[in-house]
Amino acid sequence: DAGITQSPRHKVTETGTPVTLRCHQTENHRYMYWYRQDPGHGLRLIHYSYGVKDTDKGEVSDGYSVSRSKTEDFLLTLESATSSQTSVYFCAISALDREYNEQFFGPGTRLTVL
Amino acid sequence: AQSVTQLGSHVSVSEGALVLLRCNYSSSVPPYLFWYVQYPNQGLQLLLKYTSAATLVKGINGFEAEFKKSETSFHLTKPSAHMSDAAEYFCAVSDRDSGGYQKVTFGIGTKLQVIP
Numbered sequence: 001d002a003g004i005t006q007s008p009r010h011k012v013t014e015t016g017t018p019v020t021l022r023c024h025q026t027e028n029h030r031y032m033y034w035y036r037q038d039p040g041h042g043l044r045l046i047h048y049s050y051g052v053k054d055t056d057k058g059e060v061s062d063g064y065s066v067s068r069s070k071t072e073d074f075l076l077t078l079e080s081a082t083s084s085q086t087s088v089y090f091c092a093i094s095a096l097d098r099e100y101n102e103q104f105f106g107p108g109t110r111l112t113v114l
Numbered sequence: 115a116q117s118v119t120q121l122g123s124h125v126s127v128s129e130g131a132l133v134l135l136r137c138n139y140s141s142s143v144p145p146y147l148f149w150y151v152q153y154p155n156q157g158l159q160l161l162l163k164y165t166s167a168a169t170l171v172k173g174i175n176g177f178e179a180e181f182k183k184s185e186t187s188f189h190l191t192k193p194s195a196h197m198s199d200a201a202e203y204f205c206a207v208s209d210r211d212s213g214g215y216q217k218v219t220f221g222i223g224t225k226l227q228v229i230p
Contacts, residue, residue: 004157100146
């Protein structure tokens with residue numbers, strides 16, 4: 001298994017509070033991604049990073065920000081959590097920027113916003 | 115933009131029966147296609163991928179998929195279902211975004227139930 005951990009694995013928070021999710025990798029892969037998984041939608045890309053301090057938005061980036069100050073860590077912040085952000089969040093990594101390259105996924109973080 | 119459509123959000127098969135999970139893609143260029151599997155409370159893991167080298171792709175756990183350009187399909191099959199195959203399966207297509215970086219688009223997923 002690729003060395004990807006996510007923390008916390010479960011979190012319950014209240015509407016309006018900031019939340020930060022962490023993704024940590026030991027593979028030294030350059031590319032990192034944050035997805036959310038919701039029934040009926042599959043996985044949708046929130047943000048991605050193609051190197052330290054290099055990040056870009058995905059298709060559902062509103063209400064989220066990211067930071068990557070080290071190769072191994074990619075943080076996802078919900079600036080002011082809303083109930084619509086209740087979801088399962090997955091981090092993924094990839095060694096190569098090639099269309100045929102697969103991504104490796106972390107175990108996920110289940111977030112509930114009350 | 116490329117996309118994939120998975121027909122059937124839930125599929126049930128008997129143990130030992132054929133597994134067929136359907137995926138159709140839309141693409142203006144030759145696509146790179148993937149099947150991922152997700153077991154309960156876990157992340158996704160790669161089953162197999164199509165990279166244009168061969169139309170019939172073999173993956174892990176006895177699964178295979180055939181790329182059919184004329185049908186724009188990449189259906190996943192397994193001759194004989196096992197109880198351990200119960201999971202959710204995602205078809206995905208990969209291309210480049212406007213910034214030139216790899217972008218993967220996932221289908222909505224198909225949950226496979228295996229009945230003893």
